[in-house]
Amino acid sequence: MASPWRSEFSYLFLALLVGAFLGKVLNSFAVALWFSLLAYLARHLFYANRLLVWLRSGKAGQPPVGNGIWEEIYYLIYRLRRRSKRRKKQLVRMLERFRTATAALPDATVVLGPRDEIDWFNEAAERLLGLRRGDIGQPIGNLLRHPSLRLHLKNPDHRATVSIPSPVTENIQLDIRIVPYGEDLRLLVAQDVTQLRFMERVRSDFVANVSHELRTPLTVLRGYLETLGPADESLPESNLKIFQRMREQTARMESLVDGLLSLTRLESPAHQVVQKKLDVPAMLKSICDEIELLADEHPTIELILETDAHLQGAEQELRSAFSNLIVNAVKYTPATGRVTVRWRDEGEGARLDVEDTGPGIAQHHLPRLTERFYRVAVDGCKSNSGSGLGLAIVKHALSRHGAELKIASTIGKGSCFSCCFPEERVVRADSRAESRRAQRV
Known part of the structure; x- marks a missing residue:
């Protein structure tokens, strides 16, 4: 910084020296000094106007030619613009990678603003939620009209999820979670759980059917064992142990079947809690x-x-x-x-x-x-x-x-x-x- 200021002071000293010479020639030092400072100011205005024209043009080429302090100013602005341009390119590349990654996600992702308006969404949101590019700026509740989702948007617990059918295809079941991030922004993530729900239903039906089918032979076996109960005293000790083990295992199987049936009832959405x-x-x-x-x-x-x-x-x-x-x-x-x-x-x-x-x-x-x-x-x-x-x-x-x-x-x-x-x-x-x-x- 010393060199530009030294050059600038030399220009100021030269202007004052010319003013002193003119003052001696014109025999009026005040008028000569005023003209000298006016010329020095005109120089700064000229370089300032050149800087303004260069910035307005938006060109990233070489900076204007200047001298004194203006040469240093031109160079620093030129370096900042080059650095800003490099960062902008990096941000553009990162944004493109982010868009590519989110587009590849199988889950629908929607960025919601402070008033639950849509700021951005990925391609999966178009496929699962039926959103279109013209929907950006619209409240999500106006597009996805489901009572459970409206209540979920007001729920402060971001760990909770809500299950709704897809507005595009009712056969598709979606689990929706809303996660807050940043300032007054939220991320709506909708996951296709149709296959998962189908597998859970198949498992539940399988357990219920098997449990019901096991109950009948177990009941018959327990009945025969109870019928043989009075004859235990006449049986050999070895056979007595066998029947005792059969009773124990039958009771254990009945307990297991009862437990499975209880779990099936508890997991069934049709089984309501009696108030x-x-x-x-x-x-x-x-x-x-x-x-x-x-x-x-x-x-x-x-x-x-x-x-x-x-x-x-x-x-x-x-x-x-x-x-x-x-x-x-x-x-x-x-x-x-x-x-x-x-x-x-x-x-x-x-x-x-x-x-x-x-x-x-x-x-x-x-x-x-x-x-x-x-x-x-x-x-x-x-x-x-x-x-x-x-x-x-x-x-x-x-x-x-x-x-x-x-x-x-x-x-x-x-x-x-x-x-x-x-x-x-x-x-x-x-x-x-x-x-x-x-x-x-």
Whole structure:
């Protein structure tokens, strides 16, 4: 920077020197100095006008010729324009790669603005959602007229999905997720799940059909075994063991079939939750009493009722879920241990905790415990038998009631299974009293 300024000061010194010479010739230093500064200013205006003409032309060629400080200015602007041009080319290449990549995606992708207007979409959106280039700027709700999608656009939970038929072909089923990004922008992603839904339906139908077909021969086999029951005393000991094993396996198969049928009913969209007020404290007390009567040797079962809140839901489903959790806790806890069943009100919902002092479960097993047929062999447990469907039934029953199953476990200390119910499912004592008063009125 020193060299351009030195050159510029030399031009200023030259202008003042010429002014001093003219002042001596004209015998008026003020007029001569004024003309000298005017000439110096005209020089700057000339180069400024040349810069303006060059910038307006938009040409990326060589900069105008200048001297002094203007030479440095021309060069710096020229370098910035070249750098900007290179960055622009890079951005264009990146944009082209992005468009090529998104065009190749099988999922429909739509960029939504602050008012849910369409800013951009890929080719899959044209194929699955029926969007056209002229739809850019239009609200997505005006083009995809489905009540579930309208409600989903207002849902702040970006992890939730909604399933709707494709507006192009009703046979195509779409799962839509809306993900926020940037400032007031959202990304709508629609995935074609037609084949997945078909496979789930086939699997569900297969399980239901097989379970129903197995029930008949199992019932016949159990009937014959019960008929042979009185003759057990006359049978040899070896045959007695065979019949005993047959009874055990028949009971196990019946339990497995019942579990599969329960899961099929829970997964069926046609199976609706019956809205009924359930006395949860009485239900838990009944379950604990039944387990204590049926189990020969069992740990201490402690029932703690911190609230008398009731629930709104299906009695059979919730009773099955609670029974599975308590029976599992009793089965995996030594007779010298303790199982604590706690029902409490959390202010914005209710929670059931089933805590045991068993051997615990390793952390890497916890995410898969609710998968069907997934079982964990626990060392020191008095029984590792089971179908592996209990926790899957619990998870599905709770999810149908908007509840969540949380699992915490520590090796050597025990496990805690928690059923967390949302506020809209809880019926408290004061609300029940108001409901009774309203009915009397």
